[in-house]
Amino acid sequence: MCWAALPRRREALDDREVGELWDQNADAWTLLARMGCDIYRDYLNTPAFLKMLPDVEGLRGLDVGCGEGHNTRLLARRGAEMTAVDIAPKFLRHAREKEDEEPLGIQYLAASGAAQPFADECFDFVVAFMSLMDMASQDAAVHEVHRVLKPGGFFQFSIVHPCFCTPRFKVVRDESGNRVAIECGDYFDQPPGRIEEWIFGAAPEELKRTLPKFRVPRFFRTLSSWVNMLVDPGFVIERLGEPYADDEAVRRCPHLAGTRVAAYYLHVRCRKSSC
Numbered sequence: 001m002c003w004a005a006l007p008r009r010r011e012a013l014d015d016r017e018v019g020e021l022w023d024q025n026a027d028a029w030t031l032l033a034r035m036g037c038d039i040y041r042d043y044l045n046t047p048a049f050l051k052m053l054p055d056v057e058g059l060r061g062l063d064v065g066c067g068e069g070h071n072t073r074l075l076a077r078r079g080a081e082m083t084a085v086d087i088a089p090k091f092l093r094h095a096r097e098k099e100d101e102e103p104l105g106i107q108y109l110a111a112s113g114a115a116q117p118f119a120d121e122c123f124d125f126v127v128a129f130m131s132l133m134d135m136a137s138q139d140a141a142v143h144e145v146h147r148v149l150k151p152g153g154f155f156q157f158s159i160v161h162p163c164f165c166t167p168r169f170k171v172v173r174d175e176s177g178n179r180v181a182i183e184c185g186d187y188f189d190q191p192p193g194r195i196e197e198w199i200f201g202a203a204p205e206e207l208k209r210t211l212p213k214f215r216v217p218r219f220f221r222t223l224s225s226w227v228n229m230l231v232d233p234g235f236v237i238e239r240l241g242e243p244y245a246d247d248e249a250v251r252r253c254p255h256l257a258g259t260r261v262a263a264y265y266l267h268v269r270c271r272k273s274s275c
């Protein structure tokens with residue numbers, strides 16, 4: 001992954017602006033992800049997420065910020081009855097095209113995680129793969145997830161790790177170019193939405209040159225603020241994960257070696273109380 005942070009904005013991005021940015025990313029993102037260039041997702045994040053996920057067979061699930069639907073389809077193939085929402089119409093178009101090709105019974109809807117078009121207590125579980133940290137109104141989204149979950153239902157999500165992927169972030173390499181440390185800082189300085197430009201590092205050089213870089217809105221929070229955001233509506237945290245690449249993954253994708261230096265991702269599972 002290449003990071004090039006643009007100068008900070010003074011005003012917060014809102015859902016509309018975030019949706020427009022993701023819509024502009026959607027075609028190139030879908031193309032590259034479906035070519036296998038999202039190696040952090042395919043070799044690390046999603047396998048670890050699924051390992052931590054309880055059995056979902058026969059359950060009614062919601063995927064918030066589904067993108068082109070890759071992970072939603074994996075859950076549908078595990079026997080869950082899936083609904084998915086995203087704020088970017090182009091991502092939904094790509095997801096629906098796949099659903100037409102291989103029907104899995106997934107319903108894709110255009111909506112913000114912060115205003116979900118569902119009745120109270122209608123899902124057994126909710127997931128959000130690498131999307132919450134990109135949302136303009138994270139507190140509202142978490143409250144909505146709590147509202148639409150049935151009592152006793154669980155919410156599992158993955159985010160960029162708040163402690164290591166901070167507003168000031170730089171990979172430190174040794175003389176051979178190996179990643180040996182992360183320089184991170186400005187942890188308590190939480191900009192109200194910042195746009196980062198990068199493209200999948202594993203994309204072919206020619207496509208890196210010709211495709212536009214993604215423009216990704218990021219909303220930073222401290223670890224305590226993430227935890228308190230979950231506890232406030234009444235979630236109980238039951239499992240955390242900080243996945244890193246094993247030897248086999250690094251052999252197949254040397255790019256992943258950096259994930260052994262510090263935790264790039266945080267996975268959380270929490271539960272709504274059953275009464």
Ligand SMILES: C[S@@+](CC[C@H](N)C(=O)[O-])C[C@H]1O[C@@H](n2cnc3c(N)ncnc32)[C@H](O)[C@@H]1O
Pocket residue numbers: 015018019022023041064065066067068069070071085086087088091111112113114128129130131132134135136137
């Ligand atoms: C990094 S992508 C992850 C996509 C997908 N979950 C995956 O793992 O491939 C983040 C997604 O969050 C979506 N998103 C951002 N803000 C959102 C919001 N408020 N409500 C719903 N989706 C949102 C974006 O449109 C984008 O599809």
